[in-house]
Amino acid sequence: MHRQFIADLQARDNVDEIYRVADKQVRSNRQGNDYLLLQLMDRTGQISGMRWNAGQSLYETFQKGDFLRVLGTTQLHNGMLQIIVQDFETVHPSKVTHEDFTKTNPGEVEQLLEELRERLGTVKNAHLKRVVQAYVNDEQLIDKLRRAPAGIKTHHAYEGGLLRHILDLLRIAEAIAPNYPQLDREMLLVGVFLHDLGKLDELSFDGDLSYSDSGQMLGHLVQGTIDLDRRATQIAKETGLPLPDPILWRLQHMILSHHGQLDHGSPKIPMTIEAIVLAHIDDLDAKVNAATELIESDRNTDSDWTAYSPIMGRKFFKPSANKATGS
Incomplete structure (x- = not known):
């Protein structure tokens, strides 16, 4: 059937x-x-x-x-x-x-992970490289990343959605970086990679999509910052090479400020060039993805406009989801 x-x-x-x-x-x-x-x-x-x-x-x-x-x-x-x-x-x-209930098949997930490793593999700074390795060599974390959504309802809310969101942002960051020579490209890439990894603890996704108890109490910005501090301590213990405080602070600042505004949940607003870029591309990717899904889910063929979305605070012009044609 x-x-x-x-x-x-x-x-x-x-x-x-x-x-x-x-x-x-x-x-x-x-x-x-x-x-x-x-x-x-x-x-x-x-x-x-x-x-x-x-x-x-x-x-x-x-x-x-x-x-x-x-x-x-x-x-x-x-x-x-x-x-x-x-x-x-x-x-x-x-x-x-x-397979009927996941947007991302296992083969595609492995391709996304391979691309993630390749892009992060371009990081040459020794301190940042050790941070990246502390995460990508953690098999338990990578297994969670294979399955985790980026949100509950409107933001890449499907299995593998978080991995796709992070990779989309890495691609955007790579495209933007050459236009701003004052930007620390490697700091931006690592911050993009880390910014939402707290969601691996914030969200529960082995059964229903919901928030964990710690996620309700702390949130992924705080959880991601705590985890980075823990891994920095472990790196220093294992290698005898502590992560310099300015690098740790800048990475933690990117995690804490990536929602961009205090009333959007960030305890700090972006105060470095890399944090500004991260906040804007994160917001861009989330909103384009949410708008696209709203347009695709609207079944009213009598109108070129979606129903009003309380979450997004607007209607959307449905033909805008298609590539423009003609001269």
Whole structure:
């Protein structure tokens, strides 16, 4: 039977397919009746599912990260496709095809890792090189990086998304660096590599996509800074060559300031040239990725505009996702 991928669903389709639960909530309508709001996903995207007249008892029969066989009908609501769920049942992970639920196949992940190592391998500064090696030689960290998303909902929120985000930023950084001779290219590359690695501890991604307890309390900027300090201490212990304080501080500053503004979660605003570049290209990559996914998930063919996105604070012109043609 042909799989009903989320990206292929159209309004008024009858649905009988297995999807993974990215999120679930119990809500009440205006009449005070409970219903389930589900976020269902496969490798092609995410879609909301509404199960009316269902409360806490049904909510507790499955968990985020579980696979559900969903029966229902699709409909458009405010320009967004959703599934009105008539029934569902949990499906054991052994009964599903893993490749249907990840955007990045294992072979592609290994190619991305190889490119990551090649780009970081151009770092010649001895101190920065030892920092890079402390991370890339950590097999446990690399295994997490193979699987980690960069976000929960809108920012490369899929298996391998963090690796792709880091590599995209390394490519952008390499393209920018020649235009600014005052920029320390190697410092920028290493800062780009390190900036989001705290998400390996901030996020939980072995089942459902959620935040770990330490991630809720500290956040990945702080967690990444703490981890870098720990690795710098280990480097000094193993090699007898301490990381010079100015290098450590500049790398930690890039991690702490990469959200760019205090009200965006950075405890410090960027105060080095490399930190300024990192904050801007990080914001660029996240926003372009989020906008692209919003455009691709919008199913309202009667308009060239997406529905309003509360997260992004705007609508998007859908043809802008296609390359311009003509003279």
